[in-house]
Amino acid sequence: MELDQSRTPLFSAIKMIEAKGITPFDVPGHKRGKGLKELKEHLGEQVFEMDINAMVELDNIFNPSGVIKEAEELAADLYGAEKSFFLVNGTTSGLQTMIMTLCKTGKKIILPRNVHRSITAGLILSGAVPIYLKPEYNNQLGIAMGVTPENVEKTIKENPETEVLLLTNPTYYGVTSNIKKIIEIAHSHGLYVIVDQAHGSHFRFHKDLPLCALEAGADMIAMSLHKTGGSLTQSSLLMVNNKSIDADIVRTYLNLIQTTSPSHILLSSIDVARKQLALEGNKLLEQVLEVSRYAREKINNLESFYAFGPDLLGNAGVFAFDESKLGIYVKELGLTGYEVRDILYYEYNIQIEMADLYNILCIISLGDDYKSIDRLINALEDIKEKHCKAAYDQFFEKELIIPEVIVSPRDAFYSRKKVVNLEDSIGEISGESVMAYPPGIPIIAPGERITEEIIEYINLLKEQNSSMQGPVDPLLNQIRVLGF
Incomplete structure (x- = not known):
């Protein structure tokens, strides 16, 4: 039976509590804004009335049984999933939860090289070993596209012990692979398929948009509702679409990395954005x-x-x-x-x-x-x-660099390290990630061999004042590598 998508259980409960005029002797310490007057004058009273602690009526995100549970059920119903989880640590926490749930230490996971930095962190947390897919590349635009079904199947056959495939749907620039066919291939080889759909929370709601990964048969997906669905920054959704995946175990992993003080402003924005997509999407x-x-x-x-x-x-x-x-x-x-x-x-x-x-x-x-x-x-x-100037020659015609993985990201992350000058790091194994942000795709990740080509590309991005993140040295003149 379809649920009533016009309801907002959590948001309605918050408004009910606001109407009570409760005198607070709990956290947060601003006490409905009285303790932070300058910001209250700027934002207004309402936002502080909503920034409240987890009262009985507001349920508990760690083990929901009331209005949060109802709100998550409405989201799952809207997207056609078995189970939905509200996220207030962004899609980052959803991606890491999916990887930790299905990828154990030492197990291989197949994934495109042009994945977000949060997935590298998920590899570190889980101990999984990445097998990178080479995405197609558009030389004119200088950007990576999607992956092909043929390349996915070839990689699966070359790594028969792999249990998980991770896909991106879409890329930062809006490109999607033939995910339905790819998921069918992966399932035929016994792999779970998890999907980073951070930029595609809106896909389900218009026929001219790409296919939502849930409709294509993905087992788990994470979506940034705040990016394209209208909710507030940091608010996202994690969806489970396979009865063989224990939702309680998923919740256990999520609770390891999700904040113990979730913002009800963010949570209610998910509730309201879901309703808007359902009714007006x-x-x-x-x-x-x-x-x-x-x-x-x-x-x-x-x-x-x-x-x-x-x-x-x-x-x-x-x-x-x-x-x-x-x-x-x-x-x-x-x-x-x-x-x-x-x-x-x-x-x-x-x-x-x-x-x-x-x-x-x-x-x-x-x-x-x-x-x-x-x-x-x-x-x-x-x-x-x-x-406008005279058109310049292409800066960098080479396709996306896929470094050699020497040790797992987790082992590299916890290994002893030394600091060397970037120019002297050729041949070393990186102990940290380096990426331009956005989009946050690692140029080099922990456990990968540093090459002259990689250093040339990093220096090129530095010259262009690209925002570089990851290394301890913010100027990226030095880098941490494995060693004593």
């Missing part, structure tokens, strides 16, 4: 797609810009495309994506999602309209007139 996403298509058409009529999208379909590793991801190729301007990002921010007061050497990425979501898109288009047109 198709209509809202129709508007998102209309605006996205308008943006692509206008930008592609501007000289020196290329807003890529569904025209990539049929290329290797591109089975479907999320049109709400507005990737714009800017190399013909003679500027890098990083330079265009900075110009948009400092000269036009426009914040984009991320940049790389050749592209910028804008996220079009439920809150966008033609007015905001026109601001972006006008700014790009102005940038072309004021900043």
Whole structure:
């Protein structure tokens, strides 16, 4: 029986408690904002009224039996999953929980190289050994695409003892692989399939969007509802879609890494965003797609810009495309994506999602309209007139680097280390991760061999003022490697 998706059990319970006017002698210490007056004056009273402790009526996220349980059941029902878990530590905690649940120490997991840094952390926590899939690569755009079913099956056959396959659906730029076929292949070989669908919480609600991994048969998925579904930052969903996976065990692993002080503001935002998607998702996403298509058409009529999208379909590793991801190729301007990002921010007061050497990425979501898109288009047109240079040669034509894994990420993480100059680290085994953020895909991860090619790429990104994260040395002049 379908559940009543117009209900918001948790949010309704919070509003009921607000109406009581309770005198608090518990945490949080701001006591409904009286202890933090400056912020209360800025935010207003309501947000502090919602920032309350886990009272009896609000259930307990660690072992829910009341309104949180009801809210999670509504989310599972909406997405067609067996079980749903609310996350307030972001999709990071969901990805790590999935890996810890299904991957034990020393066991192999097959996954694309272009995965998020949180998955590397999940490998460290679980002790699993990565077997990396090489994604397809678009040389013009300089970005990785999806993985092919043929490559997945080949890798599974080469590693018959593997028990888990991890997929990304979609990539940061909106590309999705043929996940239905890939999942069928993996299941035929006895593998569980877990999916990072951080950027795809909206997929289920419009026919023109890529397939949700749950509909494709994935066993577990994690989704950032805050990225594309309308909830507040940090709020996400973990879904189990296989009766053979013990939901109680999943909860046990989740409770190891999820905060003991979950924000009811974040939790209620999941509840309300779920209701909105259920009741209005198709209509809202129709508007998102209309605006996205308008943006692509206008930008592609501007000289020196290329807003890529569904025209990539049929290329290797591109089975479907999320049109709400507005990737714009800017190399013909003679500027890098990083330079265009900075110009948009400092000269036009426009914040984009991320940049790389050749592209910028804008996220079009439920809150966008033609007015905001026109601001972006006008700014790009102005940038072309004021900043365009002679087109430069490609900085880095090589495909995504897949380093050699020497020891497991967990063993490398806990091993003795020494600090060496980055330029002197060729041949060493990395003891830490290095990544440009966003998107947070590791260039090198713990346990992998450092090569001259990797150092060249890191230095290139440093020259472009890319935000580099992971190493202890924030300037990345030095790196920790295994040794004494």
